[in-house]
Amino acid sequence: MTKSLSKTWLVSIIILMAGITGFFYINHSERPVEIRKITPPKLELKHLGKKILCHRPMRHGSPSFSVNRLGKKYIADNFGHGGSGWTLAPGAAGYVIEVLQREAGSELAKDSEITIVGAGAIGLFTALELVSQGYTNIKIIAEKFDGLTSHNAGGLIAPVSMDNEPELQKVVNKIGIDAYRFFAKVAKGEHPVIKAGAVIVPTYFETREESGLEPYVGVVMQPAKDVTLDFGNGTKRPMIVYDDGIFVDTGLLMQSLRQALEGKVTFKQQKITDFNQIESQFIFNCTGLGARDLSKDDKVVPVQGHLIMLKDQNVQDLQHMILVYFKEGKTKSGFKVKRSFYIFPKKLLGSPQNDVGVIGGTFIEGADETTPNEEEFFIMLQGVKDFYGIK
Numbered sequence: 252m253t254k255s256l257s258k259t260w261l262v263s264i265i266i267l268m269a270g271i272t273g274f275f276y277i278n279h280s281e282r283p284v285e286i287r288k289i290t291p292p293k294l295e296l297k298h299l300g301k302k303i304l305c306h307r308p309m310r311h312g313s314p315s316f317s318v319n320r321l322g323k324k325y326i327a328d329n330f331g332h333g334g335s336g337w338t339l340a341p342g343a344a345g346y347v348i349e350v351l352q353r354e355a356g357s358e359l360a361k362d363s364e365i366t367i368v369g370a371g372a373i374g375l376f377t378a379l380e381l382v383s384q385g386y387t388n389i390k391i392i393a394e395k396f397d398g399l400t401s402h403n404a405g406g407l408i409a410p411v412s413m414d415n416e417p418e419l420q421k422v423v424n425k426i427g428i429d430a431y432r433f434f435a436k437v438a439k440g441e442h443p444v445i446k447a448g449a450v451i452v453p454t455y456f457e458t459r460e461e462s463g464l465e466p467y468v469g470v471v472m473q474p475a476k477d478v479t480l481d482f483g484n485g486t487k488r489p490m491i492v493y494d495d496g497i498f499v500d501t502g503l504l505m506q507s508l509r510q511a512l513e514g515k516v517t518f519k520q521q522k523i524t525d526f527n528q529i530e531s532q533f534i535f536n537c538t539g540l541g542a543r544d545l546s547k548d549d550k551v552v553p554v555q556g557h558l559i560m561l562k563d564q565n566v567q568d569l570q571h572m573i574l575v576y577f578k579e580g581k582t583k584s585g586f587k588v589k590r591s592f593y594i595f596p597k598k599l600l601g602s603p604q605n606d607v608g609v610i611g612g613t614f615i616e617g618a619d620e621t622t623p624n625e626e627e628f629f630i631m632l633q634g635v636k637d638f639y640g641i642k
């Protein structure tokens with residue numbers, strides 16, 4: 252009798268505990284999703300500024316991080332980062348320098364003459380890393396120093412518009428995570444040299460997979476949350492958000508990098524058509540799209556992008572980033588186009604305080620300056636309005 256009573260008690264306790272667990276589980280899964288109110292940007296004609304057309308230097312297979320020999324010279328590649336040049340730049344610089352150090356061994360001394368070809372984000376970060384490691388004899392040679400893709404880029408720190416072989420993705424992730432650490436230091440005011448140009452802002456995507464940031468979660472980033480964006484005009488969208496996303500103000504950061512290098516490296520304007528024009532034994536090839544000709548690498552292709560700067564906005568309404576992809580289509584000129592909508596709090600250097608925000612964008616592989624696909628600016632603007640539910 253006592254035995255069967257205690258058995259009944261035991262069963263009742265198990266059922267009760269299962270019930271409690273189930274209750275919490277159901278309650279948890281039904282917890283209302285956080286609603287965040289976002290005021291759409293002003294998109295009337297008078298609020299649209301400069302239209303920017305530029306080209307991502309994408310390399311099929313992965314960016315090139317290899318070191319090659321040309322007689323006695325060592326040529327260290329650091330090009331082909333696609334739509335993720337900023338996302339990878341500080342990490343890629345450290346990675347390629349390490350590969351060169353391994354290959355060159357004791358031939359590479361702190362006072363060896365080193366030439367970096369290219370003065371975009373990749374070239375400047377390579378120089379900054381070399382300087383911070385104590386190298387003293389560095390020259391940067393570039394055909395152009397201003398108005399580069401690196402100045403024009405949007406500024407989202409997330410790996411997009413690359414075409415990496417699966418086995419190389421691990422390396423790219425490691426480089427991206429190192430780069431995130433660099434920008435997080437800048438954003439928190441903890442970097443010893445670079446004091447401005449990166450901020451931490453909520454960053455919204457439609458899915459975790461599309462962000463490319465999942466490999467960063469648990470290493471340098473917090474998990475994304477499900478949220479509903481409410482634009483206050485009847486339009487709401489389910490999204491996910493990384494509250495520790497990073498925006499880099501590309502123009503400002505290019506200026507900060509240049510200032511940090513002034514007096515520590517020499518700069519020379521010249522187009523290089525053959526590495527034999529350079530006397531240094533150690534050369535970094537940071538020429539972006541230029542690597543197609545200079546390294547005769549036909550895996551490097553332009554991926555055209557369209558951006559429109561915004562004018563006279565409410566600055567406090569734009570302290571976030573959004574990226575969503577639309578369906579693929581074809582441009583009038585016959586190129587395959589991956590259309591998207593993104594908005595970042597970018598500013599052009601020297602522009603008025605309230606001229607903040609950039610909207611994008613297109614991904615048109617193979618299109619270059621000869622095919623501007625001008626109508627894509629209008630298609631993009633309509634996509635942005637549809638996203639926000641603006642009539």
Ligand SMILES: Cc1cc2nc3c(=O)[nH]c(=O)nc-3n(C[C@H](O)[C@H](O)[C@H](O)COP(=O)(O)OP(=O)(O)OC[C@H]3O[C@@H](n4cnc5c(N)ncnc54)[C@H](O)[C@@H]3O)c2cc1C
Binds near residue numbers: 373374394
């Ligand atoms: C529309 C758009 C939006 C983007 N948004 C983002 C973003 O949000 N986040 C992100 O991470 N990335 C973004 N990117 C990608 C990023 O801008 C690029 O990956 C990055 O700027 C590439 O830097 P780079 O230094 O390799 O090239 P560049 O900035 O193009 O610099 C190349 C340098 O090499 C020099 N050069 C080339 N050939 C020669 C030669 N033969 N001799 C001498 N010098 C030469 C050039 O003069 C220049 O100085 C975007 C790109 C575009 C187009």
